[in-house]
Amino acid sequence: MSAKSLDTDTEHLIKETAKRVFFTEGRFNATTQEIADAAGVNRTLINYYFRSRNNLFEIVFQDAQIQEHDLMEKIIFSNLSFKEKISQHLDTFFEQTKKYPYLEIYMVTQMNQGNCYKDKEHMNMLLDKFYLEVAVEMEKGNIDKMRPEQFVLNFVSLMSFPVSMRPLLQETMGFNNESYDKLLEERKDVIMNTLFIK
Template sequence: MSQEIKKDDTEALIRKTAKKLFFGEGKFNATTQEIADAAGVNRTLINYYFRSRDNLFNLVFEEALLKEKEKSDAIMKSEMTFRDRLTEFIENSMSSAMQYPFLEIYIVTQMNQGCAYKTPEDMQKTMEKLDSELKEEIEQGNISPISTEQFILNLASLLSFPTCMRPLFQKTMEMSNETYERLLKERKDVILSTIFKN
């Protein structure tokens, strides 16, 4: 039993380390040895558990996408108000983007290289729900008139751009990691005040 627990712990450690290297540090080409060194394990264990570096990469990528979808689905299906759900979505997105700033970059890179990105099956229902709720918020005077498509583009830009462009912004504005982290943590309130009138 203890051997089985140790196996699960080692496998989870390798996955977590690989995810951090790939999507936290942007080292998409990290070798098996680099992953093993960062995890503090023998390189042969990666081949033992995952057969190859590419299998490990694909596995942690699919897991990352699945977790993001599960979080988004839970928020969309909750009974909270539109503003509360949006607040939670922003908090989750910023937290994920701060932890794994290169995940979205990788998705876009793969799409540019012709790799298919699987659109969630219930995306149409999600869009219809968002469209209906957004119109209601506009009618109530909470949000300035805007199309659903433009709303999504604005929200995605406000969320993703500061993390995707972090190295450039930090360098040009001569900011420490601590200062920039503080800015990112302030994003939720900045985004909400940009979207809502009051």
Template sequence: MTSRDTGTEQLIKDTAKQLFFAEGKLHATTQEIADAARVNRTLVNYYFRSRDALFDQVFNEAQEALVSMIDEVMESDMPFRQKIENLISVFLKEAMRYPYREIFVITEMNRNDVINAKKARAEKVNTFLEEVQREMDKGNIKRMNPRHFTMNLFSLMAYPLVTAPLNKILFGMNDEEYNALLEERKQLIFEIIFP
């Protein structure tokens, strides 16, 4: 029985992730992935059978990583203000590292008509919405439907990432300058939520 070189397999996945999420090359071909990984295209096919299989695996891992990252913050026992501040920081840090990941995940969810509405996920979201409602009842944040609060929070974080190429052109900024602007945005978002 032959053993698989998991180092090469991981290199191919990491390279695909870099191309898809960091560089925005959502339609990178198997050959482009192989060239970037400096491996033979045959190896990509050996480990993943096809570009679509690699694409699906990277998508699933990206979705799981994003959900896991958010869950870790949301399920923590820290006070609500600190939890939101931490969420903003973690989300934007990861999003700046992989600016196209959210676009990739959403595109794939729409393409495959995959909405991960598992019961456990709904329960986690409901727990957070209840926490938001308690904070509103205490007067700590503006009263609104907790779903609007959550959508507003994620919109404030994600929209500048989704529109980054356009914003860089409009503002005449390079990647480094735009990342500095996003770093400033962390505090701004927090101050919008907690004036």
């Protein structure tokens, strides 16, 4: 039981499928039937393992939070230089968003439906540490002077928006999948140049 393959563990399969439907495909109001179909299992197994649809959704939401959180933690507690931290984080982020492009949008829609974010305390501690580093870089003249919070907003905006909003941006800007992928690949350099003073 403990050595059971994760691939065939139905509970795990359902959860991963739900994540795929939400975070990868962005179908935020998929029904339990649709998720069950996508997982290739009987719908009532969702009730067996998760009791209710709501419960499954809450668990998936928590998972999403942890994922965001871990990514954040990784960048802050590495002992790279500031610039390298940013650079590294861009790599991990773009890697992760290939799998789950709609993770952040999902969280927003959930929060707008009354679901709320947990573990603010710890996150704040991480951020305060980061703000200090940002301030140091400003003193050194490596980045423009502004409130560190604004730098963080710039950073996450430049990084996330083109991914999260891809359907809208790709369509309005007249790209096809291939050319938009290319655009995204080029973004790392663009972002580094935008954030740091040459």
